[in-house]
Amino acid sequence: MKSKIDLVNNSKTDRMLLLINKIILILIVxxxxxxxxxxxxxxxxxxxxLLTKGISLNPDDWTLDGYIRIFExxxxxxxxxxxxxxxxxxxxxxxxxxxxxxxxxxxxxxAGKKLFMLxxxxxxxxxxxxxxxxxxxxxLGMINTPWAIIxxxxxxxxxxxxxxxxxxxLPNELKEAARIDGASDLKIFLKIILPLSKPxxxxxxxxxxxxxxNSYFNAMIxxxxxxxxxxxxxxxxxxxxxxxxxxxxxxxxxxAEIQKIAEMIKxxxxxxxxxxxxxxxxxxxxxxxxGVMVGSLK
Amino acid sequence: MARIASxxxxxxxxxxxxxxxxxxxxxxxxxxxxxxxxLVFIFNYIPMYGVTIAFKDFxxxxxxxxxxxxxxxxxxxFLQSPNFQQIFMNTIKLSAFELLIGFPIPIIxxxxxxxxxxxxxxxxxxxxxxxxxxxxxxxxxxxLFIFLSPAGPINEFLTLFMDEPxxxxxxxxxxxxxxxxxxxxxxxGFSSIIYVAALSNVDPQLHDAATIDGASLLQRIIHIDLQxxxxxxxxxxxxxxxxxxxxxxxxxxxxxxxxxLPASEIIDTYVYKRGLQAGDWSFGAxxxxxxSVISLLLLVxxxxxxxxxxxxxLY
Numbered sequence: 001m002k003s004k005i006d007l008v009n010n011s012k013t014d015r016m017l018l019l020i021n022k023i024i025l026i027l028i029v030x031x032x033x034x035x036x037x038x039x040x041x042x043x044x045x046x047x048x049x050l051l052t053k054g055i056s057l058n059p060d061d062w063t064l065d066g067y068i069r070i071f072e073x074x075x076x077x078x079x080x081x082x083x084x085x086x087x088x089x090x091x092x093x094x095x096x097x098x099x100x101x102x103x104x105x106x107x108x109x110x111a112g113k114k115l116f117m118l119x120x121x122x123x124x125x126x127x128x129x130x131x132x133x134x135x136x137x138x139x140l141g142m143i144n145t146p147w148a149i150i151x152x153x154x155x156x157x158x159x160x161x162x163x164x165x166x167x168x169x170l171p172n173e174l175k176e177a178a179r180i181d182g183a184s185d186l187k188i189f190l191k192i193i194l195p196l197s198k199p200x201x202x203x204x205x206x207x208x209x210x211x212x213x214n215s216y217f218n219a220m221i222x223x224x225x226x227x228x229x230x231x232x233x234x235x236x237x238x239x240x241x242x243x244x245x246x247x248x249x250x251x252x253x254x255x256a257e258i259q260k261i262a263e264m265i266k267x268x269x270x271x272x273x274x275x276x277x278x279x280x281x282x283x284x285x286x287x288x289x290x291g292v293m294v295g296s297l298k
Numbered sequence: 299m300a301r302i303a304s305x306x307x308x309x310x311x312x313x314x315x316x317x318x319x320x321x322x323x324x325x326x327x328x329x330x331x332x333x334x335x336x337l338v339f340i341f342n343y344i345p346m347y348g349v350t351i352a353f354k355d356f357x358x359x360x361x362x363x364x365x366x367x368x369x370x371x372x373x374x375x376f377l378q379s380p381n382f383q384q385i386f387m388n389t390i391k392l393s394a395f396e397l398l399i400g401f402p403i404p405i406i407x408x409x410x411x412x413x414x415x416x417x418x419x420x421x422x423x424x425x426x427x428x429x430x431x432x433x434x435x436x437x438x439x440x441x442l443f444i445f446l447s448p449a450g451p452i453n454e455f456l457t458l459f460m461d462e463p464x465x466x467x468x469x470x471x472x473x474x475x476x477x478x479x480x481x482x483x484x485x486x487g488f489s490s491i492i493y494v495a496a497l498s499n500v501d502p503q504l505h506d507a508a509t510i511d512g513a514s515l516l517q518r519i520i521h522i523d524l525q526x527x528x529x530x531x532x533x534x535x536x537x538x539x540x541x542x543x544x545x546x547x548x549x550x551x552x553x554x555x556x557x558x559l560p561a562s563e564i565i566d567t568y569v570y571k572r573g574l575q576a577g578d579w580s581f582g583a584x585x586x587x588x589x590s591v592i593s594l595l596l597l598v599x600x601x602x603x604x605x606x607x608x609x610x611x612l613y
Contacts, residue, residue: 011514011515013514013515014514014515014516017515017516018413018515021410021413021414022414024410025410025411025414025423028407028427029423029426029427031483032426032427032429032430032483032487033426033429035441035445035483036429036430038445038451039441039444051449054451054454093337096333097333097334097337098334100330100331100333100334101330101331101333101334101335103327103330104327104328104330104331105331107327110324110327111324116331116335119335119338120334120338123338123342123343125540125594125597126346126590126594127342127345127346127590128342128344128345128346128347128348128349129345129349129569129583129586129587129589129590130566130569130570130573130574130582130586131348131351131569131573131574131579131582131583131586132344132345132346132347132348132349132351132583132586133341133345133348134573134574135345135348135351135358135362135579136340136341136344136345136348140340151337151341152341153341154337155333155334155337155338155341157338160334184326185324185326185327186326189326189330210432213434214432214433214434214435214436215434215435215548216434216435216436216548217547217548217551221570221574232434232435232436235434235436235437235440236436236552238440239436239437239439239440239443240436240439240440240443240552263444266440266444267444270437270440270441273434273437274432274433274434274437277432277433278429278432278433281428281429281432282425285424285425285428288428288488288491289491289495292491292492292495
């Protein structure tokens, strides 16, 4: 986008600054990538090698042991499937309900619109907090059920406002023309608005899915059965609480050996759990940017 | 848009037939609102009522209605408890330092990225610095334990120059630095998206004109780019202040070790431990309410101040 004048008139200090800028950005890229690569390489090394030699590029030192143990045990795989269910269910509820409400509130002369907006916006500024919410979930009998993960927080005011802003930005003439033709609001929404709303639906679903996929706290307080644990809760046991899943060390008896294997499994479980999102997000990059743009319109 | 709206209303009232239609149509719109209203009512409004247990001696057997009112006892207990000052200051310090360091970095990063001429290079750099955002809090915390443990790679490097490994994860003195540095590492790149997007709206001719007038690169960044970012910065700053008391609870809880508690115990982790783990429901709710009220106050103050300075406002 820069024109030629710009290049010609760059003074010496300006060029110097641009060079420093590039060097700092290269350093930043290195700081971001180094820990990620360390974990990735570390996951293929036996604990003994990692302790003595550090990151070794010698193929003789490489092993898939960590990964094999993860898949033999199955708790990560189960957590993975649970997380897909929770994050999927959460995104569907969140997007569907937010979009419906956002559309209704985007219609210009809906009576009581201001009251509804107020009803939603109040929740941005005030909430009951952790304890009253927990007591409510308990009262509803949702403890230890997937509903405790999927329903609370699914309808976010933020999403309603984002979709409302998006719908307001759509050309009004489309709706007007359909209305003159006698189409009902339902028909207008389904046949005209929805097909035009793929970007916003995708953006909201993406953020909802990632947010839910990466969270652990609600699962920690609401779920008791290990069989219901999402991936992040299984990871918490492995990474934070240093608990080894029994299936991962079925063949080991010596304590020291188990401790070493536990270390190795940390690396491979980080890779297994993070790789799917890390591989997929570049394909969605433009949607993240779009989401931010819609959001910045207020 | 307002004109079209009023025209529509006039039309609708003029024509009886279409008015009937209009109500029918609107009925669908209200139906659209029902699921969101119901869920928000249940999961947001009912807990607001539930927070009254902060003023009661709540027992699960008696229920919220049946428990006795005791006024502000729990609040007074919290304010007078020996660890109040520490927990409160931990919360304020952690959030304030995070804001102070974490808020400007994405802005600077966006200004720097904006100077990259080749679109492809810029895009690839962005792609790389966004990556850590997609790691979960559990993974980030797990990585910190791996990297910063006494035998971990960072200490292996540091012990080349020092006699003893640094106790990053257990010494309270390092808790905030570890917490904030890792947050910056994780989200600064992704947070710059919004500023990069705003900068892409800058008319390149402005820069050309300024260059012809002899403006240096730094002058152009300050007087053109930064001015364009001002409204975005203002809105995000208000939001950040409002969120200050609730910052990073999930990560703080994961990074807590018995030894770093003097620095890592913040209000939210305290609420969780006292309220949920120890079953001290009313006390936990009171501490939580104390926290929300302060957040709300900060949000209102921030909004007023920014409005005065800048004319930008959130509500």
